[in-house]
Amino acid sequence: MRSFSWLHLTDLHQGLDAQAWLWPGVKEILFEDLSRLHERCGPWDVVLFTGDITQRGSAAEFDRFNATLEPLWRHIESLGSSPSLLTVPGNHDLVRPDPLQPEALILQRWSEFTAVQDGFWSDPESPYRRLVDQIFANYDAWLERSPFPRPSKLSHGILPGEFAATISKDGVSLGIVGLNSAFLQIGGGDYLGKLALDVRQFHGACGGDGPAWVKEHELSLLLTHHPASWLSSQARDHFHGEIFTPGRFAAHICGHLHENSGEVVAIGGAASRRQLQGRSLFGLESFGQGQAIERSHGYAAGKIEFGERDDATLRLWPRVAKRAAAGHWRLIQDLDAYELLDDQGTAPEPLILQRKPAPRRPRSPRTTPVSVRSVGASVSAEPAPSPNAFTSGEASPLDPLVSITSRIQPPGAPYDLRWHVHRDEEEQTALNYLDQPGAPVVLWGPEKFGKTWTTHYLIDCVHHQDGGKAKVVAINLDTFDYESRRDYSSFILELAYQIVASIGGPEEWVNQAWGSRGSVNVRLGRVMREHILPLADSRLIMAIDRVDAVWGLPFKDDCFGMLRAWAQDKRLAKLRLVLAISTTPTMLIDRPTQSPFNLTPPIVLGDFTREQVRELATKYGLRWSDADFAELDELIGGHPYLVRHVMHRAALAGGVPAGSLIDESTSLFDDFLQRYSRRLHNQPELLAGLRSLRSESLAELDPEVSHRLESAGLAVEEKTGLFRLRYRLYERLRL
Secondary structure: OEEEEEEEEOOOOEOOOOHHHHHHHHHHHHHHHHHHHHHHHOOOOEEEEOOOOEOOOOHHHHHHHHHHHHHHHHHHHHOOOOOEEEEOOOOOOOOOOOOOOHHHHHHOOHHHOHHHHHHHHHOOOOHHHHHHHHHOHHHHHHHHHOOOOOOOEEEEOOOOOOEEEEEEEOOEEEEEEEOOOOOOOOOOOOOOOOEOOOHHHHHHHOOOOHHHHHOOOOEEEEEOOOOHHHEOHHHHHHHHHHHOOOOOOOEEEEOOOOOOEEEEEOOOOOOOEEEEEOOOOOEEOOOOOOOOOOEEOEEEEEEEEEOOOOOEEEEEEEEEEEEOOOOOEEEEEOOOOOOOOOOOOOOOEEOOOOOOOOOOOOOOOOOOOEEEHHHOEEEOOOOOOOHHHHOOOOOOOOOOOOOHHHHOOOOOOOOOHHHOOOOHHHHHHHHHHHOOOOOOEEEEOOOOOOHHHHHHHHHHHHHHHOOOOOEEEEEEHHHOOOHHHOOHHHHHHHHHHHHHHHHOOOOHHHHHHHOOOOOHHHHHHHHHHHHHHHHOOOOEEEEEEOHHHHOOOOOHHHHHHHHHHHHHOHHHOOEEEEEEEOOOHHHHOOOHHHOHHHOOOOEEOOOOOHHHHHHHHHHOOOOOOHHHHHHHHHHHOOOHHHHHHHHHHHHHOOOOOOHHHHOOOOOOOHHHHHHHHHHHHOOHHHHHHHHOOOOOOOEOOOHHHHHHHHHOOOEEEEEOOEEEEOOHHHHHOOO
């Protein structure tokens, strides 16, 4: 079933004096609760933060917020989610101006001056607009340099922090609009019933026509910091009549009041409006000399599911921190705010779709022959030949001279669609990205986990969808020799030659460009625009394997910046990037505005599931018992290469049980383990790190060492900062 899921966080108030000693305890119970909740409603596609990120809006507080959110983000990713971050500012995310400043005095009396309002919205140079820009300058600066990924399709609005974003997944799209409701709350005191939101904010974020933008999505969400009750009566009427009209948004998500609440209102037979208010992640309602601390901690998760009959439902999982009888804090379901089902979520609520979802695109060209000329292979989608069909001496109907060995695909063999094990969600997500420019497909997984095969499969699909009109450039950066890596000019020149060679063009294209003016990036861009892209009648897929091979080289930021520029260059609208990496994406993002790895969430290629392992066993003609699969899983999990290795040997031996091949007395894994042992002995720091790990216990690792061991598939982060051997097999390594 197609779905979108999110986490709603709000009101952290980074910078409160008490956070230094209270936050570590809150973080501990939050991480534990997120792990439990992820099993119920994850993976999460986006984190929605509805304001009051900081306490006073200072640049230092925003920097501390990054330090607070970074381990939380790593924890969410370790659970299997790869979300984007979307935020709107709150009244604590601004720097309060001098209350006697004339512009501030006028803004405090907003409702009395309609002429000021008109000038504010129509003139970006209005002194009142300049004041608002000034007080949110630290928020804007943080947003610009934020290291956390944002959706690739995102446009900005009139006021600081406003946006309209699109998240596409499984053939459906979710629109998210964020508006600044805090621009009038610029001082102390009570602002209940005094704030405003204007339809021009809505239109400005959505390219000039908010209602039309919403209708381009199946469903949309509206984010503000304040609930509607904080608007003036006139502004509230305007908000309900022009922005939050009945049925337009699936929900209005907000914060500010530090309590979970949900409200659905339908008036006069019209469609309902739904407001979802979030509890503060770190709220201290009363804190000071001689006063008790009244704490408020919580958050919520949400999920929209699309049915098979053009319908959709919404569910929430609200969480709240409560003191247990023993005096400690724990996060539990918020039964005070909602009626909840046994899985601690609300009952499904029907939603009104703005448009019908497109039918699911066929996931694969399994029944259609596909020619992949760009990679030198012709792929027929016929099923894999059963190994058992040739074990009795019966001749193959395709070729009587073919042997059983050549009919059973060995591990590490070139891509063959008949032996491909599908990863439905990952493949569909990648194909959705390939539908649109500016959305690179980042395939992230350890070595030998199927990134190359997944890339070939995606190429198959694009060729099938585009009627053979697409072109493919396939490059592996690991093949670049020492001379090519010597400096950036040499690297780009080699890349240019390889791109031209991959698509079958003459080297003269490169020679001509390198004889012209401009930097090496400009010259290669000229080759792309003038020669490579015109060859593609539809899309040009540039598949770059081992992109992280340049990690550690002095010019890596230049290389990554060029790839990001290509993704965002409207002149290269036909271009689609598929980037395969083994290094954790966050390690590759030193300069967020020049990285291609944060334009879209990375697609994680992990272990095969038990169902996928069984599917592969069927391809090999194996009739294993549950005990066989359990033994295999205990030793090597779902390691794609090693599972194929065992099954290939079992099929050659006539379908023998797994246990007879994987015992320590056998030599099946010797070559594989020896290769790793040699590499480790040449890198003492990795060897020392691996020696400290076991498969059944956890240990800390140096961050650099942990990332390299994770990339090799040898280690896995079980808890934040704590690692173990990925598989029990690695205890057989000779260290």
